[in-house]
Amino acid sequence: MRAGRLVLAMALFVLAGCAPARHFEAALVLADVVAGDGPSRLKARTAPPTRTAIRYSVSGRDHAGDLYAPGEGRPLAGVVLVPGAVPQGKDDPRLVAFATTLARARFAVLVPEMAGFRRLQVRPSDVRVVADAFSYLAGRMDLAPAGRAGIVAFSYSVGPALLAALEEDVRERVRFLVGVGGYHDLRRVIRYFTTGYFMAGEQWSYLAPSEYGKLVLVSAARSHVEAGDARIFDAMIERRLKDRTADLSDLAERLGPPGRAVYALAVNADPDRFPALYAALPQALRADIEALSLHGKDLGKLRARLILVHGRSDNLIPYPESEALAAAAPPSQARLYLIHAFLGHVDLSLSPIVTWQFLTRGLPDIVRLWRAVDALLAERAGAQ
Numbered sequence: 161m162r163a164g165r166l167v168l169a170m171a172l173f174v175l176a177g178c179a180p181a182r183h184f185e186a187a188l189v190l191a192d193v194v195a196g197d198g199p200s201r202l203k204a205r206t207a208p209p210t211r212t213a214i215r216y217s218v219s220g221r222d223h224a225g226d227l228y229a230p231g232e233g234r235p236l237a238g239v240v241l242v243p244g245a246v247p248q249g250k251d252d253p254r255l256v257a258f259a260t261t262l263a264r265a266r267f268a269v270l271v272p273e274m275a276g277f278r279r280l281q282v283r284p285s286d287v288r289v290v291a292d293a294f295s296y297l298a299g300r301m302d303l304a305p306a307g308r309a310g311i312v313a314f315s316y317s318v319g320p321a322l323l324a325a326l327e328e329d330v331r332e333r334v335r336f337l338v339g340v341g342g343y344h345d346l347r348r349v350i351r352y353f354t355t356g357y358f359m360a361g362e363q364w365s366y367l368a369p370s371e372y373g374k375l376v377l378v379s380a381a382r383s384h385v386e387a388g389d390a391r392i393f394d395a396m397i398e399r400r401l402k403d404r405t406a407d408l409s410d411l412a413e414r415l416g417p418p419g420r421a422v423y424a425l426a427v428n429a430d431p432d433r434f435p436a437l438y439a440a441l442p443q444a445l446r447a448d449i450e451a452l453s454l455h456g457k458d459l460g461k462l463r464a465r466l467i468l469v470h471g472r473s474d475n476l477i478p479y480p481e482s483e484a485l486a487a488a489a490p491p492s493q494a495r496l497y498l499i500h501a502f503l504g505h506v507d508l509s510l511s512p513i514v515t516w517q518f519l520t521r522g523l524p525d526i527v528r529l530w531r532a533v534d535a536l537l538a539e540r541a542g543a544q
Contacts, residue, residue: 318342
């Protein structure tokens with residue numbers, strides 16, 4: 161066992177030593193999430209879950225996905241797990257490991273195929289794909305007993321997931337929604353990952369951003385520029401996926417006016433220039449961004465209970481976005497867990513040694529993560 165896992169195991173043993181069964185199980189689930197494909201007590205105590213490729217249809221719309229089920233025993237609740245905007249999509253090893261952990265915790269997990277996500281594209285049409293996946297899962301009493309079902313999403317998929325939970329045909333049935341590293345105002349997020357500046361309370365803060373956000377922006381623009389520009393964007397993305405510091409100037413000089421407008425925003429580091437550069441984007445691209453943004457949407461219609469988790473050191477989507485999302489939800493309907501040390505964007509990392517920083521910041525982080533997992537497990541019985 162790695163030292164970091166040993167530290168986590170010790171901390172969770174203290175947390176769960178005198179706790180009810182579900183609290184102890186939450187400790188096991190959290191430890192298994194950190195373990196990934198490695199050994200854990202949860203793996204030792206449960207049969208390997210099954211993963212089955214399925215096809216399903218909702219109102220004449222055909223979809224595909226992967227269904228994970230407990231290796232033994234019936235599911236206690238269903239979860240639609242929305243993959244992130246990554247090249248491997250639903251087959252990303254981190255997502256597969258997480259879905260498997262949820263199945264070990266007696267969830268039936270449906271991971272829908274989001275074709276655009278594999279091309280780093282998040283589109284307004286993805287909302288219906290998520291809503292259909294939920295409609296199918298929640299309608300299967302063998303997978304979602306008594307209709308107990310919710311949605312779990314990471315990063316940029318939190319937006320489409322929450323918008324899906326607002327769709328009239330599923331709104332009353334979505335019991336819960338877990339969002340890790342999500343957003344509220346997509347325009348603010350773009351300002352951050354291009355310039356590094358974001359508002360924390362009433363003050364501007366700076367955190368060097370990940371380059372990945374720019375790749376998502378350029379990828380989203382491919383449908384809204386001329387074919388030649390789209391091919392150049394493909395080449396840019398391919399080059400930067402191989403080397404995040406690769407020079408793109410030779411490709412940029414071949415762009416037409418719409419492509420140059422997108423590229424100018426992507427490489428801009430001055431927050432004062434952002435409004436004008438954003439306004440110069442192709443109108444259809446700005447319309448997609450506004451459609452996917454949760455800012456300005458009527459979240460008062462939301463029925464799902466929100467469990468939001470965000471790392472303070474997130475350098476792709478800054479943590480105030482989850483604070484804003486929690487504030488926009490109906491009163492007492494959102495719980496927010498801000499993680500100081502162990503969570504970057506959506507990946508957990510543990511210190512290998514016990515230090516004063518671990519005791520003052522790391523251990524409280526483990527408690528917060530444990531509480532978030534415990535809240536999710538409570539949804540299997542519809543309890544709080």
